[in-house]
Amino acid sequence: MTHPTPYYRRLAATPEIEIVLDGTSLRVPADAPVLPSLMALGIEAWSGRNRQAQPLCLMGACFQCTAVVDGRPGQRLCRTPARQGMSIGSEQADG
Amino acid sequence: MADATPVAIVGAGPAGSGVAFALAEAGVGCVLIDDNAAAGGQVFRAGWQQSAPRSAADPRGVELRARLRRAAATIDHRPNSELVAVENGMLWLLDSDGRLGSIRFDALVVATGAIEVFAPMPGWTLPGVVGLAGLQTMLKSAGVVPAAPTVLAGAGPLLYLVATQMIEAGVPVAAVVDAAARPSPGVLAQMAARPSLLLAGLTLRLRLLRARVPVLTSTAIVEIEGGGHAEAVRVAPVDRAWRPHAGSATRIECRVVGLGLGLRPNVDVTRAAGCRHAHDLGRGGWHPERDEDGVTSVPGVFVAGDAGGITGADAAIADGAIVAVAVLRHLCQPVPSMLASEAAVARRLRARQRLFAKAIMQWSAPRPGIFDAAPADTMICRCEAVTRRALDDALAGGYEAPGPAKMATRIGMGACQGRLCHPALQAITQQRRGIAPADQGMPTVRSPLRPVPARALIAMAHARSEP
Numbered sequence: 001m002t003h004p005t006p007y008y009r010r011l012a013a014t015p016e017i018e019i020v021l022d023g024t025s026l027r028v029p030a031d032a033p034v035l036p037s038l039m040a041l042g043i044e045a046w047s048g049r050n051r052q053a054q055p056l057c058l059m060g061a062c063f064q065c066t067a068v069v070d071g072r073p074g075q076r077l078c079r080t081p082a083r084q085g086m087s088i089g090s091e092q093a094d095g
Numbered sequence: 096m097a098d099a100t101p102v103a104i105v106g107a108g109p110a111g112s113g114v115a116f117a118l119a120e121a122g123v124g125c126v127l128i129d130d131n132a133a134a135g136g137q138v139f140r141a142g143w144q145q146s147a148p149r150s151a152a153d154p155r156g157v158e159l160r161a162r163l164r165r166a167a168a169t170i171d172h173r174p175n176s177e178l179v180a181v182e183n184g185m186l187w188l189l190d191s192d193g194r195l196g197s198i199r200f201d202a203l204v205v206a207t208g209a210i211e212v213f214a215p216m217p218g219w220t221l222p223g224v225v226g227l228a229g230l231q232t233m234l235k236s237a238g239v240v241p242a243a244p245t246v247l248a249g250a251g252p253l254l255y256l257v258a259t260q261m262i263e264a265g266v267p268v269a270a271v272v273d274a275a276a277r278p279s280p281g282v283l284a285q286m287a288a289r290p291s292l293l294l295a296g297l298t299l300r301l302r303l304l305r306a307r308v309p310v311l312t313s314t315a316i317v318e319i320e321g322g323g324h325a326e327a328v329r330v331a332p333v334d335r336a337w338r339p340h341a342g343s344a345t346r347i348e349c350r351v352v353g354l355g356l357g358l359r360p361n362v363d364v365t366r367a368a369g370c371r372h373a374h375d376l377g378r379g380g381w382h383p384e385r386d387e388d389g390v391t392s393v394p395g396v397f398v399a400g401d402a403g404g405i406t407g408a409d410a411a412i413a414d415g416a417i418v419a420v421a422v423l424r425h426l427c428q429p430v431p432s433m434l435a436s437e438a439a440v441a442r443r444l445r446a447r448q449r450l451f452a453k454a455i456m457q458w459s460a461p462r463p464g465i466f467d468a469a470p471a472d473t474m475i476c477r478c479e480a481v482t483r484r485a486l487d488d489a490l491a492g493g494y495e496a497p498g499p500a501k502m503a504t505r506i507g508m509g510a511c512q513g514r515l516c517h518p519a520l521q522a523i524t525q526q527r528r529g530i531a532p533a534d535q536g537m538p539t540v541r542s543p544l545r546p547v548p549a550r551a552l553i554a555m556a557h558a559r560s561e562p
Binding site for chain 2: 006007008009010011012014029032033036037039040044045052053054055056057058059060061062063064066072074078079081
């Protein structure tokens with residue numbers, strides 16, 4: 001799921017907060033949408049129901065970056081701002 | 096209990112916010128619903144730059160958000176709110192905490208903007224493949240850019256704008272691949288309706304030249320190669336219908352691929368509201384029928400900005416005053432003379448903006464060959480994993496219109512509700528069965544417009560049955 005060298009990078013260092021992705025703590029910029037920050041950490045691919053395709057539009061239209069955020073399924077990470085302590089889980093393959 | 100408002104506006108981009116401001120000047124309040132965290136839409140998206148030392152945020156977006164804060168007493172701005180249904184003067188929305196609410200309105204203004212058009216191709220489902228507008232959004236909202244060789248492909252002005260923004264952010268852009276031919280002298284002459292924008296476009300082109308980025312025109316990607324991630328693209332020249340000659344492909348190494356064939360109106364809400372739609376490639380394909388004032392076929396439902404046909408951000412701003420006047424008339428409210436003259440000026444500006452937009456479309460509106468090029472194993476519908484082969488089989492079996500093809504294959508029935516695959520489904524049906532898009536009609540839209548928790552549906556049904 002992660003690449004040793006991410007294919008994306010952050011242009012500037014901004015204040016970070018901690019989120020938990022599938023049980024792993026990660027530091028990401030506060031308030032920015034979660035998905036680009038994860039991409040800059042080398043996390044680009046997601047598992048889940050009908051997830052033969054990976055996030056494409058980053059504008060809320062393709063629904064291919066959905067995950068369980070703080071217990072709520074179907075949340076699009078491209079438009080979910082990162083908050084301290086936020087818990088993100090991949091959707092179940094048969095969910 | 097439903098809230099009530101004289102005017103509900105969906106979308107807080109330049110068009111929706113513009114209508115809200117104009118109504119506020121006339122003393123009429125509204126609820127301004129937006130599914131983003133901050134107003135401004137895609138074009139004036141707020142983001143990380145505002146707190147960065149060297150601010151690069153569009154000053155018009157900063158001004159829009161400041162004005163919205165000042166008008167908080169009149170404009171009830173609801174960010175992070177998803178519209179899930181609209182019916183009989185009532186709309187339903189989910190707030191950021193997943194709570195369902197409903198609002199009664201006397202007038203509805205749909206200002207939902209545009210969405211990007213994609214053509215399916217082998218490998219477009221891989222990580223590393225993102226939308227051109229998405230790349231721009233990543234830059235604007237998170238300050239994240241590709242760090243590896245990047246190919247940008249598609250058509251239209253956004254291709255050149257994003258290419259320039261990426262180069263300025265230090266992205267190694269390996270190539271810009273444009274399916275459109277260079278604009279003809281005739282098209283350039285039409286673009287001169289707005290000399291400043293024509294100049295801006297030529298400047299973008301010059302910057303790419305100076306950065307020594309190869310720009311391949313009349314060329315398209317035929318395949319994105321890679322195992323677990325994009326690793327290279329194969330590009331080939333296209334014919335007049337934008338069908339690539341796959342035999343003569345060239346390989347370009349890259350790890351990120353930005354795709355986008357331009358914009359089309361986001362018609363989710365006008366469709367749900369029952370507005371009549373028409374198909375016109377010059378306006379981005381399917382769009383709600385609207386008159387000069389933004390009046391749709393449904394009384395009390397108005398459309399403003401790109402949602403009513405692609406004309407760009409400036410025309411969306413112009414629509415603010417124009418559509419607000421129409422809304423005030425519908426509500427039998429007086430139109431302040433300031434607003435009336437503002438609308439008159441906006442009309443004159445908009446005429447030139449439309450000429451320019453028409454020239455842009457003539458140059459870059461996607462042609463059907465590029466959608467039809469996908470080979471049998473290509474996934475057309477990403478949500479439901481429907482391949483080109485399955486779609487061809489359904490079409491060969493006599494399924495002519497998008498509706499029956501959906502039932503046969505589940506194409507367009509996933510989470511995105513066909514937002515991504517509909518242009519491809521339509522073009523492939525056109526090519527294979529010879530049925531023009533206008534005769535295919537639009538696929539039906541059903542509430543909820545967004546995937547919602549079952550408890551929200553139950554709450555809706557319960558509220559509907561109340562007297």
